[in-house]
Amino acid sequence: MRFARKSGGYQRIETQMAPMIDVVFLLLIFFMLTLKVVAAEGDFSINMPIGAPAPANDELQLPPIKVRLTAGENGELTGVFFNNRQLGNTDVAFERLNTEILTMIGRPGNPLTKDMEVEIDADFGLQYRYTVQAISACTGKVNAKGQPVKYIEKIKFAQPRKPE
């Protein structure tokens, strides 16, 4: 049995590098774009209207919600107080604060929460991370499904406590 041999013999295929490099660069840039370089940022809104004190609501006396945060010499957290009640000074304190807020509002999404306001009164030197933790604990919670559940969204700051 004989195989027919092509008359032209072997043909040299030249690899073209330029389009390959182009495509590789494109892929590189595409993955660079999809890569999350920085973590997503979210925000908490603080509403502090000028000149207008909180409107007195005569029909409905809502209990005041005051969260006091105390700090040590280096700005570390030494205490979380919810309406003058000590809740601790660790991360558990913020969980307790979260539970207290939930007890106060009854259920998340309660229409009353629109009129409720939390006042954060922190020591001057307290590291800002703890303040954000406290605001986060008052604002809501992430449920088991990973969805945020809102508690009280109105947050304000008390007057800064200047060191003497």
Place this chain on the structure above:
Amino acid sequence: MRFHKHDPYLADADMTPMIDVVFQLIAFFMVIINFEATQADERVKLPSSDLARPSKVKPDQELVLNVGYLRDAEGQPIDPDPYVFYAGDEKIRIPDMLAKLKLEAEFFQRKNNLGADDSIPTSVIIRADADVPTGMIQELIMLCREAKFEKFHLKAKAEEPGSS
């Protein structure tokens, strides 16, 4: 008079390099736009919160204030006082911010056709470092209020679920 008929050389338009270049340009502008939109300063290490979610509606006018420390290579603050990183390169101490804030307020008042005593609907976005004393942020908010801003948003880094 007779014209010689030349062989018609039909120039085949090679589309591949053109598409490559167009894709490169698209990718380039995507990158540029992404960086422009954030106005974030990489020197600020935001506090993290699992409840901080990127807001779906972006305020149409915002003033971003980055508050943080000047740090050395190991991340230790060089100067004990926090600075506002203003307009990219400028570093301003918080008590000295009032003049700049008043200028910004004037700009936004003119932009919205407001009088000098009207409060400004522009949101002030505060991106503060986790180690900054809370009192300093409160002072900054007070200065903003003096300059007639009244809406504030505190930025926090969104925690990945399960990373805490």
